[in-house]
Amino acid sequence: MRLSTHLNRNRRPLAIAAALTVGAAALVPMTAATASTSPSPPPAASGAPSDKTFTVGISQDVDSLNPFKGIVAEAYEMWGLMYDQLIGYSQTDFTPVPGLAESWVESADKTTWTYTIRSGVKWSDGVPLTARDVEYTFNRIINGTKEQTNYGSYVANITKVVATDDTTVVMTVGTPSPIMESLAVPILPQHIWEKVSEKDALKWPNDPSVEGGGVGSGPFVLTERKKNQYLQFEANPNYWAGAPKVAGVDFRIFLNQDSLAQALKKGEIDMATGLDPGVFKSLQDVDGITAASGVYTGWNYLVFNGGGALEDGTPIGDGNPVLKDKAFRIALSHAVDTATLVDRVLNDYGSPGTTVIPPIYPTLHLEPPQVRAFDLTLAGQLLDTAGYPLGPDGIRLDKQGKPIKLRLIARSESQSSQQSVKFMEGWFEEIGIDIETEVVGEDPLYEIAGQATFDMYEWGWVTEPDPDYQLSTFTCDKRSYVEDGTTYANLSDTFFCDEEYDALYKAQSIETDRAKRAEIVKQMQQILYDEAVYVVTFYYDNLEAYRSDRFTNVQPQPLPDGSMIFQYGTYTYRNVTPVSDVAVNPGDGTGGSTSSDDGPNWPLIGGIALAVAALGLAAWAIVRSRRDTASEDIE
Amino acid sequence: MTLLGESVGGGLPPQQVGAQGAQREVSAPGGLGRYAVRRILTGFGTLLFVIVFNFVLFRLLPGDPIGMMTRGKDVDQQQLAELRRQFNAPLPEQFWSYIRNPFSSNLVSLQSGESVWSVIGDSFWPTMLLLGVSTIASASIGIWLGIHSAWGRGGKFDQITTGSTLTLYSMPEFWLGMLLLIFMSTGVGPFPGFFPSGGISSPGDDLGMVAGWLDLAWHLFLPALTLTLVYLAEYSLVMRSSLIDEMEQDYLKTARAKGLRDKLVRRRHAVPNALLPTITLVFLNVGFVVSGAITVETVFSWPGLGYLTYTAIQGPDNQLLQALFLLFAFAVIVANVIADLIVATVDPRVRA
Numbered sequence: 011m012r013l014s015t016h017l018n019r020n021r022r023p024l025a026i027a028a029a030l031t032v033g034a035a036a037l038v039p040m041t042a043a044t045a046s047t048s049p050s051p052p053p054a055a056s057g058a059p060s061d062k063t064f065t066v067g068i069s070q071d072v073d074s075l076n077p078f079k080g081i082v083a084e085a086y087e088m089w090g091l092m093y094d095q096l097i098g099y100s101q102t103d104f105t106p107v108p109g110l111a112e113s114w115v116e117s118a119d120k121t122t123w124t125y126t127i128r129s130g131v132k133w134s135d136g137v138p139l140t141a142r143d144v145e146y147t148f149n150r151i152i153n154g155t156k157e158q159t160n161y162g163s164y165v166a167n168i169t170k171v172v173a174t175d176d177t178t179v180v181m182t183v184g185t186p187s188p189i190m191e192s193l194a195v196p197i198l199p200q201h202i203w204e205k206v207s208e209k210d211a212l213k214w215p216n217d218p219s220v221e222g223g224g225v226g227s228g229p230f231v232l233t234e235r236k237k238n239q240y241l242q243f244e245a246n247p248n249y250w251a252g253a254p255k256v257a258g259v260d261f262r263i264f265l266n267q268d269s270l271a272q273a274l275k276k277g278e279i280d281m282a283t284g285l286d287p288g289v290f291k292s293l294q295d296v297d298g299i300t301a302a303s304g305v306y307t308g309w310n311y312l313v314f315n316g317g318g319a320l321e322d323g324t325p326i327g328d329g330n331p332v333l334k335d336k337a338f339r340i341a342l343s344h345a346v347d348t349a350t351l352v353d354r355v356l357n358d359y360g361s362p363g364t365t366v367i368p369p370i371y372p373t374l375h376l377e378p379p380q381v382r383a384f385d386l387t388l389a390g391q392l393l394d395t396a397g398y399p400l401g402p403d404g405i406r407l408d409k410q411g412k413p414i415k416l417r418l419i420a421r422s423e424s425q426s427s428q429q430s431v432k433f434m435e436g437w438f439e440e441i442g443i444d445i446e447t448e449v450v451g452e453d454p455l456y457e458i459a460g461q462a463t464f465d466m467y468e469w470g471w472v473t474e475p476d477p478d479y480q481l482s483t484f485t486c487d488k489r490s491y492v493e494d495g496t497t498y499a500n501l502s503d504t505f506f507c508d509e510e511y512d513a514l515y516k517a518q519s520i521e522t523d524r525a526k527r528a529e530i531v532k533q534m535q536q537i538l539y540d541e542a543v544y545v546v547t548f549y550y551d552n553l554e555a556y557r558s559d560r561f562t563n564v565q566p567q568p569l570p571d572g573s574m575i576f577q578y579g580t581y582t583y584r585n586v587t588p589v590s591d592v593a594v595n596p597g598d599g600t601g602g603s604t605s606s607d608d609g610p611n612w613p614l615i616g617g618i619a620l621a622v623a624a625l626g627l628a629a630w631a632i633v634r635s636r637r638d639t640a641s642e643d644i645e
Numbered sequence: 646m647t648l649l650g651e652s653v654g655g656g657l658p659p660q661q662v663g664a665q666g667a668q669r670e671v672s673a674p675g676g677l678g679r680y681a682v683r684r685i686l687t688g689f690g691t692l693l694f695v696i697v698f699n700f701v702l703f704r705l706l707p708g709d710p711i712g713m714m715t716r717g718k719d720v721d722q723q724q725l726a727e728l729r730r731q732f733n734a735p736l737p738e739q740f741w742s743y744i745r746n747p748f749s750s751n752l753v754s755l756q757s758g759e760s761v762w763s764v765i766g767d768s769f770w771p772t773m774l775l776l777g778v779s780t781i782a783s784a785s786i787g788i789w790l791g792i793h794s795a796w797g798r799g800g801k802f803d804q805i806t807t808g809s810t811l812t813l814y815s816m817p818e819f820w821l822g823m824l825l826l827i828f829m830s831t832g833v834g835p836f837p838g839f840f841p842s843g844g845i846s847s848p849g850d851d852l853g854m855v856a857g858w859l860d861l862a863w864h865l866f867l868p869a870l871t872l873t874l875v876y877l878a879e880y881s882l883v884m885r886s887s888l889i890d891e892m893e894q895d896y897l898k899t900a901r902a903k904g905l906r907d908k909l910v911r912r913r914h915a916v917p918n919a920l921l922p923t924i925t926l927v928f929l930n931v932g933f934v935v936s937g938a939i940t941v942e943t944v945f946s947w948p949g950l951g952y953l954t955y956t957a958i959q960g961p962d963n964q965l966l967q968a969l970f971l972l973f974a975f976a977v978i979v980a981n982v983i984a985d986l987i988v989a990t991v992d993p994r995v996r997a
Contacts, residue, residue, distance in 0.1 A: 070956070073756050081756075212758055237767060238948035240848040260848055265943045265955060268823055272831045273842040453961050457709045493726055498709065 062257035062588050064561060066575060067270045067279040071238050071263050075224065076216040077196050078157050083576060084261075090580050091243055091259065092226035093196030096125055096144065096179075099578035101567045103372060104475040105524075106191040110144070110227070111179075116522055120186035125179045131250050133199045134231045135222070141173035146200035148181070156211045163479075164193045186520045188527055192476045199225050229254050229584050239263060255563070255587040274299065274555060281556040281564075283575050287357040290553040298559030303359045304566055304573045305370045306552035310426070310470040311363070312346065312434060312545040314339050318462020319505050321489045326497060327462020330416055332408050337396035339542035343382050344389040345437045346545045355429045356550055363546030365535040366484075367477050370549070370568060373528050374477050376535040382542075389441045406442040415444040419458070419467035422451045427468045430547055434468075460490045460499020468547070469503075475578055477531050478519055484538060485512050504543040511537050552576075563587040680989050688982040695974040696747050700740060703967045711755070747971055754965045756957075761968040765953065771845055772949030776938065778865065779872035784927050786873070787880025788920075794881065795888035795919075796911055806881060814878035819940035822871040826944065829867060840867045843946035868945040872938055876930070883926055888919040921992055925984050932980030 068087075074080040077089050098109040111125040131139040148171040151157045151164075158165075167189070170182040183190065202222040206214045217223045217235045224232035229251070230243035241261045245254040262279055264270035271289045273279045275296055285293070285301075293301045317334045318327030332338050348362035361369070369375045398406045398414065405413040416438070420431035428449060435445045450458065450467075458464050473480045482488055486507035488500045514534050521527040538544070552573045556564060565581035566572040574582050711729055742751070750760040757764060790810065794803035813821070832838025841847070845864050846857075891897070892915060900910045942951030950969065957965040 070959075074758070079758060234848070236846070236848075238952060239844050239846065239946075242848055262844065262848065262946075264843055264946050265952060266819075266946070269826060269843050269944055269946060272826055276831045276838050276842055278842050453709070460709065493729075498725070 061560060061590055063260055064256045064258070064281065064583070064586055065260040065262060065279045067264050067273055067282045068261050069264060069267065069270065069284060072235075072241065074215070075232070075235065076212065076214055077198065078154075078160055079212045080160075087576055088232070088241060088261075089196050090228070091230040091583060092224060092228045092232055093198070094131075094227050095195060095197065096127075096193055097191055099192070099475055099567075101565060101579065101581050102569050104568060104578060105373070110139070110197055114191070116186075116190070120522060121182060123181045123183065123190045125181070127177045127179060128250055129177050131227055132248060133201075133225050133227055134246060135199075135202075135225045137199065137201055139197075139199070139227050140176040141179045142176070143200045144179045144197050145171050145173035146204070147195060147198045148179075150198075150203065151195065154208060154211065156208065161195050164189060164195055186522050188519070188522045188524070189476060189478065190522075197227065199227075229580055230259055233258075249584075251584065254584045255591065256561075256583075259583055271555075274557070277557060277560070280561055281554070281575060283552060283554045283573070285553040285555060287359060287553065290359075290555065291357075293555045298557055299555055300558035301553070301555040302566075302571070302574070303551040303553050304571050305568070306550060306573060307368055307370050307474065308470055308472040308552075309363055309366075309368050309549045310430065310468060310547045311366075312430075312466055312468050312547060313459075313503050314342070314543065315462055315465050316504050316506055316543060319489050319507070320497070321487055321491050321500070323486075323507070326490060327464075329462055330408075330414070330465050332398070332414055333416075333465060335396065336541055337392065338398065340382070341389045341392035341396065341398075341441070342438065342443075343542045343545050344385050344392065345441050346434055346547065347384040347437065348545075348547055349384070351430055351433060352548050354433070355426050356548055359553060360548045360550040363548045365539050366471075366473070366480060366544065366546060367531065367535055368473055368549045370572065371473075371475060371477070373524075374531050376532040376539075378536060378539050386437065386440055393441060400442050404442055405444050413444060414442075415446060416465040418445050418447045419455060419464055420447065420449045421455060421467075421469065422449045426550075430468050456499055459503045461497050462490065462505060481515055481518065481531065481534055484534075484543065485515050487512075506538070506541065506543045508537065508541070560589050561586050562589055562592055676993070677989060681986055684982055684985050684989075688978050691978050692975065695978070696744070696971065699747075699967060699971050699974065700743055702970075703963055704736065704739075706963065752964055752968060755962045756960050756965070761965050764965060765950065765968060765972060768948060768950050768953040771947060772942070772951065775865065775868055775942070775947055775949060776872065779869045779876070780927070780930055782869065783873040783876040784880050784923070784930075787877045788884045788923060790877065791881035791884025791923075792888055792911065792916055795885040795892065798889060798892075803885075807885070810878035810881050813874045814876070816875060817940070818871060818875050818938055819944050821875060822868065822941050822944040825867050825871055840864075843944075845948055868938075868941050868947050871941050871944075879926065879930075880923060884919065884923050887922045888915060891915045891919045894918075921988060924991070925988055928980050928984030928987065931983075932977035 068084050070082055070084055072080060072085045072088055073082050074085060075088060075092075077085075077093070080086070080089075094110040096109050096111040097106045097114065099105070100107045110127055110131065112128050114123060114125045116123050125141075125144070127139075127141045127144060133139055148165060148168065151161045152168060152171065167184050167187045168181050169184050171179065172181075173179050181190065199222075202225050205222070214220065215223060217232060219235075226232075227246075227250075229246050229249045231246050232241065233244050234240075234242040240263065242258065243260070244258045245256060247253040262273070264273060267286050267289045270279070270282050271285070271293055274282050274293065277298075290301055290303070293299050314333045315327065315329030316339070317325065317331075318329050319325050352358060352360050352362050364378055364381055365376050367375045369377070393406055394400075397409060401407045401413055403413075405415075408414050418431055418435060418438070421427040431447055435447050438445050452469075455467060455469070459467070471480065471483075483501040484504060484506045485502070488502040489505050489507065490497055490500055490502075492498070511534060514530050514537075518527050518530040518534070521530060554574050556574065558564075563585050564574050565585045566574050567577040567579060567581050711725065742749070748762060750762055752761045753759065754761045754764050787810070790806045794800075794806045797803055826842060827833060828836045830838050830840045830842045841864050843864075845861065847860050847864075897910055897915055900914045901907075905913070939951035939954055941947070942949050943955050946952070950972075954966070954969050956962075957969060
């Protein structure tokens with residue numbers, strides 16, 4: 011699933027920020043100063059690839075190019091370039107659009123789906139792509155074990171896949187299933203993968219180091235991979251949706267955001283995504299660079315331990331019982347000023363949160379008719395009426411007359427988490443709740459969440475276009491479970507369990523009419539909002555920047571202000587165009603390219619000259635000092 | 646280059662031989678051998694302790710890395726259980742397989758699924774190169790600076806050298822690295838951006854032998870310069886103070902009385918005797934070389950062990966981290982033993 015990987019990605023830039031907090035703080039003003047003092051340096055600096063190659067800086071290497079093995083968002087991005095899916099996501103609003111399947115239809119009895127596969131598509135090694143490859147890919151996942159890890163959820167409901175001819179695939183489903191329109195499974199070449207045994211399915215590297223590695227049908231073809239350094243792709247001129255406008259795409263890995271920003275300023279790379287606000291600001295006024303904040307699928311929340319329990323309802327953990335009271339949670343929700351959090355924590359790169367499906371999906375997102383406003387007085391009154399009066403020392407008392415003390419956890423990897431928690435601590439204490447904050451790493455926090463040994467913490471999700479997964483995290487089944495005597499976390503961290511909600515979850519999972527399904531999804535969001543299981547603090551933006559002096563026609567998803575890369579699709583990679591190809595200057599026969607690609611590599615030559623000069627100097631100095639010593643010896 | 650010739654290559658060997666000859670008469674025969682055996686055994690003891698400690702340390706870490714990695718993925722519980730069985734065997738079983746061979750290729754990285762030692766192998770040479778070059782450069786330049794500032798103690802050269810090396814020493818590595826990156830890679834005002842902003846090689850065409858090496862050197866320059874500048878002071882200060890100690894000694898007066906030029910007195914008599922602490926320092930640092938300058942490798946995206954450690958922490962990839970920690974500890978222990986043995990060879994007093 012796409013979600014996890016985005017989640018990872020969500021964590022990482024923030025983690026880097028945490029690791030370099032001091033550095034970033036020290037550097038931001040400086041980088042900003044550099045930006046304003048230096049006119050943008052010539053992009054032709056050596057190390058810059060051809061001006062037709064679009065180079066992207068990424069902050070983490072691909073863990074594996076094998077589509078059954080990789081997990082991180084970067085891996086999914088590469089598979090997007092290398093492979094096609096049956097159905098894609100539209101650039102406008104993520105609705106299904108034709109991919110390898112030109113068209114598809116659900117049978118009237120809702121038991122089969124028929125996909126018509128494009129004819130004339132070829133794999134990058136020249137072998138024709140047919141419906142047999144689709145059949146093979148799906149059957150391999152259905153019948154496999156290791157192959158299930160990444161794609162099991164898509165095929166769980168598929169009972170049979172048959173290619174009836176070279177352009178038709180028929181899939182039979184157990185229950186009606188809307189997921190058949192968003193099967194995010196890369197279609198693999200049968201003639202390559204049938205040679206990879208199930209035993210080796212996870213070990214095969216799928217890169218040019220092995221015979222047939224990386225063969226795909228996507229808009230780009232993998233040509234080289236150097237671990238921890240870079241990946242190179244070449245355009246596929248025969249791509250069915252049209253040849254890309256660039257010669258290729260390179261990805262270079264930068265572990266550090268400031269270095270990434272410098273490389274962009276210098277022109278060694280053309281695009282960077284997932285930037286920290288400080289780095290993003292330092293790029294905003296640089297000539298030749300366009301920095302844009304785009305709406306994103308990620309959001310953060312404050313969770314209440316609404317009564318820790320296992321999937322069978324057995325209570326676990328040590329959450330404060332006051333949090334089981336819906337009235338108490340609602341009062342606390344009134345004490346969180348989401349607008350201030352957006353302003354102060356996100357530097358305004360985001361919007362205040364309400365429900366668990368972010369507004370980037372306008373057809374699915376519910377904006378509650380009555381949003382709980384930030385109002386500390388009201389929050390106090392609600393607590394009074396709910397039976398939590400102020401005690402003698404200004405701390406509210408629970409129903410047993412004990413002062414209410416709640417633990418609130420922030421994540422050590424994330425600056426924004428710690429900032430948010432600091433603000434919330436202040437607001438909660440103002441309404442008379444004693445708060446004890448703690449900063450914990452995400453890994454231990456995951457365990458704490460599973461064992462319900464918390465009161466409240468701050469974390470985030472990234473929601474994919476199909477809402478099923480996100481909504482499943484609030485069902486009874488997704489509460490923690492015990493195995494071999496150890497309690498493990500499942501997806502639920504609210505421990506919410508509601509019959510009506512679970513019934514709606516079931517209903518949406520078999521509703522294949524998109525409009526009807528959206529209605530159910532909105533009802534579910536309303537339930538979660540009314541129950542105040544989360545306080546959704548904000549939907550954050552994705553901060554990106556690219557060299558607009560060199561490339562144009564970058565394509566955001568969704569329109570008009572979404573992410574430009576790391577999309578659900580390859581809109582930018584396929585359409586981005588070198589400026590030199592667009593602005594054909596009449597009268598300038600030479601084309602005016604500033605690339606050093608074809609000319610002599612002056613910096614390199616200069617470097618050699620310098621090195622030679624230094625060596626000569628050193629040799630001279632040694633000889634001279636020897637001579638001195640020799641003459642002294644004679645004396 | 647001059648520096649290297651003058652301080653280490655030119656001065657040390659003859660003197661060392663001389664000193665050894667004289668010392669052998671003093672110490673009991675076989676003293677060095679016995680000392681070496683003792684020292685190596687102690688080294689093994691320390692290593693054993695570290696191996697066990699390392700195991701315990703990683704079992705004490707809280708968290709559920711497998712659950713964490715699969716959060717947000719639709720992995721069913723059966724698969725999770727399978728993964729956990731694979732990575733979380735019962736403790737005694739884990740300990741037995743670990744203690745039998747801590748360097749076994751059966752240890753698999755949680756993230757990449759490859760053997761941790763092969764993952765480490767890929768990152769080992771870039772780190773050796775970076776830290777080797779910067780250690781040699783900072784040691785030789787530092788020693789040269791130390792010698793000259795001690796000889797002209799209190800003078801202009803001394804003041805400038807001591808002041809500037811101390812300033813550089815007090816800078817955080819990543820900060821200095823970032824400054825150098827901004828000035829020498831991106832370019833600011835009159836500074837042209839000449840060096841690449843990161844990595845170990847230019848993407849693309851196979852450059853061939855010579856160009857390939859030049860390309861490597863070009864990428865190596867900034868990270869190596871950062872580390873060299875930061876660690877200069879360590880060598881120059883130690884060298885300076887130990888040489889100043891020697892300068893008070895009577896044998897230098899004797900040497901001068903023989904009519905030797907000042908330069909020769911310094912090179913043949915004072916410096917070799919003052920080098921001992923610096924030798925120890927160099928070898929101690931070689932131990933830390935392997936653990937890499939994590940922050941510098943991060944700033945320059947240098948794909949070495951520091952980079953690997955950083956990504957393993959991010960993972961979190963405990964299997965890989967455990968192997969890395971073991972390797973770092975191993976390197977420090979081995980370098981310590983070597984430093985002790987070399988010092989003992991040069992100076993018999995240590996063996997007692």
